[in-house]
Amino acid sequence: MRAMKEFRQGELEEATQNFSRSHLIGKGSHGCIYKATLKNGQIVAIKTPSLGLCKLQDTSKIENEARILSSFAQNRFLVNLLGTSHDSAGHRVLVMEHMPGGMLHDLLHITIGGSSPPPWCKRATMAVQIARAVQFLHESKPMIIHRDIKSENILFDAKLNARLADFGLSVCINSPSQLANSVSLPAGTIGYLDPCYTTPGKLSTKNDVFSFGVVLLEIISGTKAIDVSRAPASIVEWARGMFEKDQVMEICDKKVKMPRHMEDMIRRMLVLAMRCASSDEESRPSITEIVTELERFRFPLWANKIRNLVHLKNQKKLASKRSSTTTITVVATTTTGGGHIGAQKGKILLREILAGDVLLH
Incomplete structure (x- = not known):
């Protein structure tokens, strides 16, 4: 575990105007994210525990994220932890890399200022980068199971490379016996959560593979994981129905023209996504297999x-x-x-x- 820089809370308060709403760039059930410019000119993202969790005296998620991220050297797969601090109540505060490219969810589903959805070549590159991030976690020693892979937790850096974020629910596995005897209650986000993950003993890397499959379907279709205006609302069940009707390419996002030389590759990516999201956990590929498959679809540098x-x-x-x-x-x-x-x-x-x-x- 690497030593973390300890930031002065006063510096962070000054950089965010005392954590004013004007600096708020993200909010979830576990915490709030603020954009800040430090005195040295560095732009960072500051994550604080949510007020609700602080009132409950439950800051375990942000403590877990600090513990997980501090076990890694800085790398290109994750949103890296730069250091920590503590607020006036003694709660942990995280200072993270700022991702100016925004989140995958917004890139796919929100059109701002006339911006267009990502082209197919970029979508395929995203898929590879996200898969590599998950592979990095699964092949780490000890192994990390993310448990909350979703489009809102995939952010983009200044070069528009995808990074995996939010490790509040992640589980660190030191041995196969620990995996088999896990006591972590099932957790995740509806729509991305593996339906096979029903008890602590069902914790597996295949849970992350299922969630990755949902994200891959989301990237290809341009539709949300759960959409109540669609029947069925679940993207997995909707896509499965299209496969059964032999309407595979109808799943693809119609907002972006498909280059004809990419049709076969996208079709194979869809097949891979459905394998990942299979209801049969054993038939899902490993993340290493997924990366290998995706790389085979790509043209070289x-x-x-x-x-x-x-x-x-x-x-x-x-x-x-x-x-x-x-x-x-x-x-x-x-x-x-x-x-x-x-x-x-x-x-x-x-x-x-x-x-x-x-x-x-």
């Missing part, structure tokens, strides 16, 4: 270099010809499960590469 090189050299010439159907052939290298490098050829519309529709790292 050099596709971006090709796009930029072609664009820079032919910008003026191609500007008048983007409506043409000129094609180029690329070779996508993929790594198989055995570590061998394979090659796969595929034609991509040049106009789609220049438009930024090709999926990149």
Whole structure:
């Protein structure tokens, strides 16, 4: 466990104008989040326990989050803990990285100032980044089960990379016997909570896999995990019905045009999402399998270099010809499960590469 910097509460109060509502950027059942600029110019997010929990003398969630996050070195998968403080009542306060890109939930469901939903290439990249974050937790020693994976707990940094947040409900597992004998009562968010997780003994990494499957369906469909205007309201049951009717692609978000070269990849992502959200816990893939599957769907990094090189050299010439159907052939290298490098050829519309529709790292 790394040593945490202790911030002076006076500095945090000054940076938030005594935690005024004008600095409030997030609020949940466990706490409130305030945006603050420290004296050194660093912008941070400050998390305080909710007034309700303070009145109940229950600050276990924020203490648990501090304990979990302080066990990690700073990394690119999570919203990192920068330090802690204590308010005048002695309650723990967390100083976190500020995520200026907002949350996945808002990006998918709220249009602000004419902003458009994320394109398909970005959605696929999000899926990989979120899966890697969950994999980081499940492969940590000791292992961490998040228990509250949802679109509101996925935030974006300044480069629009997805990070996993909110570890108030997370459970640290030191051994298989501890997992089997867990005493943590089932917890999570309705719509994302694994229906198989009904007793403490049912705690498993597959609970997180189910929640990830719901998020993946949310990313692809652009609809909420629970929507009472939809029948059925559950995104999992709704998507399952579409699969049974062989209307798989009808699940996809109609607000964003689907590039034709991505149709097969999105279809396979949907199949993967339904495997994750299966009612049969044993048939769900591990998060490592999920990351491997998602990576197989992606074009490698050099596709971006090709796009930029072609664009820079032919910008003026191609500007008048983007409506043409000129094609180029690329070779996508993929790594198989055995570590061998394979090659796969595929034609991509040049106009789609220049438009930024090709999926990149």
